[in-house]
Amino acid sequence: MVAILAGHSILLNDKLTSVAFQNHLELYDEFVAWLADLSAVLLSRNGDLKREDFAYAHLASALCSLALSVRHQACLGHDVAAKILARSLAEYSDVMALLIVRPDLRAEFQKEQEPEKFWRNHVQRGRARRAILEALPLKEQAQTWWTEYETFRREEGKFLSSTVHPSYVSAAMIMLAVDHEKEPWPGFLGRVTDASVRTLIYAMQCLSLVVFLSRLPFGDEKFQFSAGLQFDPKSKLHRQIEARRYVLVRILRFLGMRRSEKGVFKLKEPAALKEWALQELRNKLHG
Incomplete structure (x- = not known):
């Protein structure tokens, strides 16, 4: 019976x-x-990683799993569950970014038997993001972006807290966003709505810190960051990681410049996006 309901919902x-x-x-x-x-690159090179660098490999894997879980829940029409997972994704992203700018904290993060202690000391109430800000030599324009970013994270964080903790509002959200006149199907069995657009934007913006901070996992001269790996231009996967990063930066810039609630912008096919990004990478390597 449940399998039939789930299949119909999909x-x-x-x-x-x-x-x-x-x-x-x-x-x-x-x-x-x-x-x-x-995650694939980091985990496939276990023998080349120092013990403390496993923090990056495991956090990258956790981020990938959470990001996929947010996607699954949003596509299945369970936006409240997607928002709960997006909040966890944001926290893991903050920790990953913190360890990039503060590699001296990797051992403490790995050895801490009570994770809430590390969280209280280094992450909660904006501590991690302040540490990240201090490590970034931001210019005036970037400072404006950071102020707007912090405001966005703070406001969205409060909104997501209402879904994580049991409340009448979060319970009602499951049903209120559903147009029953268009299709008589209860929201608690799964119904996609545009409320998930906000969830996806939040998740992408939270991941922006990891995208912007460094050339993870190959190292960055500015931050002296390295996970023990060297970029190999002959490796298809290495090239793909760098190419996708260019795509992500442009997506984030787009999201920062304008919001589209009605889908008025046109997207290239994913294959075309990747080919364009690969060409950007080739130009940079040979430039």
């Missing part, structure tokens, strides 16, 4: 998703694909 949601949702899902999928490539 078919229904495939038919009812809006252009806005599909557009933002295309953008979000680029982040998931990048995290998958990143």
Whole structure:
């Protein structure tokens, strides 16, 4: 019985998703694909990593798993569950970014028997993001971006807290966003709505710190960051990680410049996006 209900929900949601949702899902999928490539490279080179560098490999894997889980829940029409997972994704992203700018904390992060202590000391209430800000020599324009980013994270964080902790609002959200006149199907069985557009945007913005901070996993001269790996231009996977990063930076710039709630912007096919990014990378390598 449950399998029949779940199957019908999937078919229904495939038919009812809006252009806005599909557009933002295309953008979000680029982040998931990048995290998958990143995790694959780090985990396949276990023998080349120092013990403390395993923190990056395991966090990248956790980020990929959470990002996929957010996608699954959003596509199945369970946006409240997607928002709960997006909040965890944000926290893991902050920790990953913190360890990039503060590699001296890797051992403490790995050895801490009570994770809440590390969280209280280094992450909660904006501590991690302040440490990241101090490590970035931001110019005036970037300072404005950071102020807007912090405001966005703070406001969205409060909104997501209402879904993580049991409340009447979060319970009601499951049903209020559903148009029963269009299709009589209860939201608690799974119904995609444009509320998930906001969830996907939040998840992408949270991942931006990891994308912007360094050439993970190959090292960065500015931050002296390295996970013990060297970029190999002959490796298809290495080239793909760098190419996707260029795509992600441009997606984030786009999201920062404008918001599209109705899906008015046009997207290139994913294959075309990747080919364009690979060409950008080739130009940079040979430039």
